[in-house]
Amino acid sequence: MGHSRKKLDLTGQRYNRLTVLGPAENIGNRTAWHCRCDCGKETVVRTNRLRSGHTTSCGCRAPGAVPGAGLTLTYIDGTCVEMLRSKTVRKNNTSGVPGVDWWAAKQRWRATICFKGKRYYLGCYARFEDAVHARKQEEERLHDEFVREFTEAKPEAPPQVDSNI
Secondary structure, three states, rough: OOOOOOOOOOOOOEEEEEEEEOOOOOOOEEEEEEEEEOHHHHHHHHHHHHHOOOOOOOOOOOOOOOOOOOOOOOOEEEEHHHHHHHHOOOOOOOOOOEEEEEEHHHHHHEEEEEEEEEEEEEEOOHHHHHHHHHHHHHHHHHHHHHHHHHHOOOOOOOOOOOOOO
């Protein structure tokens, strides 16, 4: 004996920058919703992508989106100022420290740093703390100084976005 399920209605609900206007056409056997983004553009999003947080805007905040429409990133010589400033740790990082990873073949911790499109090898260490120290020293020398110089310069016109990224 089956039971009935009340049909889900997301009309009027907000999911990050999206407000659900009402149901849209079904995509396969999945329900989709007609949504309006805070930027004014309308889009259709599947239920599971809205509720899980995978889709948070019409795409206006994605890297490479039209400058001025949401999040814009500043690249100078292939280096993103905002990423350096926020000291972002990537999702696939397993050590918790950017630029420090376990090199299984050598059974040691490896320290590296990327700057202006190049990766620099900072050494291999038996102790995690030593690899972290090496990385932090180079972050301060390269990244922090770069961000400081950019912030102090305060360019009148926004820098050109590096199209090679």
